[in-house]
Amino acid sequence: MPFPGHHWCAEARALSGVAASVTLTMSAQLALSAVETLLVARLGVAALAGVTLALSLHLLVFLFALGVVTAVTPLAAQARGRGDAAALRGLGQSGLLVGLLMSLPGAALLLAMALLPGLLPGDGPEAAAAGRYLLGAAWGLPGWVCYVALRSFAVATGRLRATTAIMLSVVPLHAASCWWLLRGGFGLPPLGPLGAGLAHALAGLLAWTLLILASRATSGAALGGILRRPFRPDAQCCREILRLGLPFACRILLREGVMPAAAFAVAPFGATALAAHAVAARITDLLGVLCFGFGDAANMRVGFAAGAGEAGQARHSARVAIQLALLSALLPAALLLSAPGWVAGWFLTGADPAAQALAASLLPLAAALLVGESLQSAAGGALSGLRDGRGPLLIAVAGSWGVALPLGTLLSWTGTAPVPFFWTGLVAGGALTAALSLLRLQQRLALLR
Template sequence: MQQTMTHKEKIIQLLHIFLPVFITQVGQYAMNFADVTMSGHASSSDLAGVAIGSSLWVPIFTGMSGILLALTPIVAQHFGAKRYEQIPHVVIQTMYLAIVISLAIIAGGAAALNPILNHMNLEAEVQQVAYDYLIALSFGIIPLFLYYVLRCFIDALGQTKITMFITLTALPINILFNYLLIYGKFGFPKLGGVGSGYATTITYWYSFFIAVIIVRRFQRFDRFNLFERFYRISFATWKKLLKIGLPIGFAIFFETSIFAAVTLLMSEFHTTTIAAHQSAMNFASFLYMIPLSISTALTIAVGFEVGANRYQDAKQYSFIGIGMAVSTAIVTSLLLYFFRGDIAKIYTNEQDVLFLTEQFLLYAIFFQFSDAVAAPIQGALRGYKDVNATFWAAFVSYWCIGLPFGYTLANFTSFGAFGYWIGLIAGLASGAIFLFFRLLYVQRRYKHVHHNENG
């Protein structure tokens, strides 16, 4: 990261941060895709077990890792203010916190996993695969969360190409060990879908070790002297991290869990409708990686400028990011409209499912514009360390507006299953509007502070 003077320089710098983040997101998506599809070639029970295990793990990981995202704006602001000596302390404290979170997840899983799976009334073979898959995954939870901390640190400095490199080198390792352990090749045990859990754990350990080597050996990290001295646990620092991180984590959890809730509520409809919903939602989630990556880039850029007390620059980055997201939303919406039939064919060849998937994809167009406004604003607000508004926006817009409205339309009107999508669209739109005015308020507040400081 460096200071920029013109709009053109800001656009170029934001793109330099955004593109590696986006490629990293796609790489992580590809890992999950490889786990599910390669398990499916072992057997349908392996596919179902891995899918169930993954659906239980992902909301927990995204929510709990969201707490650690507090590190990104903190480091970005220290970096912008040239407070380099404060960065290693907060990074190490976040790593301590990550270990505690990991151990809490492992302990919670040990106590709750069997009761949860028993409650789901799964076939015995599917339940066993899901259980063994999650047990295999648990051996990688600690390195995963430690890596996530180092990724936040690296990204906050604007070095997003490094995390892109780690992800792109981890992907073939994940696929290789999937191949060896799922199918039992070259003398390795044939573990079926459970093998993808161990392959993922190996990938987590690889990512963590590579990240440690990079921050210790690369010259661009020399000034931070990470891991060169021992820091005692600082509960005061943990409190600051949790004050920012908990609202972020809960906001992400509310966002991811609402889609899981809708999927569960959709179970009352025909299998064809559920399959079409899942297919369209999967592709919409893939497109969401674009505004999500812009959001991450804005947290870094805005945090850097706020730390340097360049509030006008932070404001310019915010609106450049929103403009980039809206521009891409126009393109993806046209893609969805004109090629929805071809997109549907990626997922199915059944005519009934194809037709319904195309209809759901039309509704997904409206997701594009709400996400294009809401996600970048969330990232910008995190750069300002303003996170409570995002938390309340996620809770109210999804759970108090979107879900009740969608349930009403789905069950008491002719919209049927499409009603849930209309509810989600209404929730997303209301959240985006609220966050937009919140951003304007925060920017005016910082402008006022800057005026008083220089007045």
């Protein structure tokens, strides 16, 4: 007879397995940008500023395409749950086609920005460095997007080892190629920012190629089946992916765009304020990766249960995912609350003591924001598994752009401590987003039969 809590532990293991793999993959992708930033910084301030701008533009285009193809996960999970092999294969193949259709115009846009004068913001050496980086990185966008499309299918079918191993192996190869292409050697002249962009593109194409080879070697599995002939993407499956994926993409852009917009709101208060804000924002992003993993896990598990007609299991998976996401946020939040000065000093070693003190004052607010994001991420993932794209999109608009940024801006200009008051607005918007997401999830789960 199962011991008390047996079902909770079993579900926690299943969710944690998916979350760990997604978290490792996301961390590896973040490491690529970190490596490029560190290496380009050796070329000077102008090159670093230009590549930072180019990375932001590349990320926005990539995130939009990524948001669309991640709709493959809940759709394929529901098809797998109801045992529909034909729909599962069609969704996998259609996801790859949609990935190409979304990434090719994005790559063309990035190339146009790199080649046509006046399309990049700014001028001088910064704009030149940004253009050279985009000229190299744009060619890899289809590879990265198609990799995510196939990875989303792998999440739905529970085949995650290959995707995790591939990303972990790509990181050192990317670092070596970035160093070589950027600095030159072995008969190649130094390419500077262009070399960093080419290294990013090669990493995406390599990850995509390796995942194709690994998938084709998976005999008899759904993951390998979508790459075998006949390759016939289904128009209805493409429409379903776009119908669900476009709201996903808009929600991701709205959510990820909050911190860049916040930086513009904080900038008028000076370099010290902006540095402190940047540290708090970066810490929140880094520590929130695991919460994102549980959101992806909830997407798959809830979608599978809903497709199988197991309403009770869907509710159970959603509840456990929220609990695990919250637990994963509480430990780093406790660190930020108990030792804010140490954490800020580690990130701002050698910086102005005023910047360190201001950053330390923001970290308790960052801890509160992290807890809210953990709840929102898990609830949003479960809603995605239920194929609810419109509700989370409207909630993101209301919480982030209707409350967080306006309230933070208002408080910053009326309070005595502008940056902490601004972050108070961000925390309030995050709390509202989490509360509305949980309420929406409760309503949608109540409709399951």
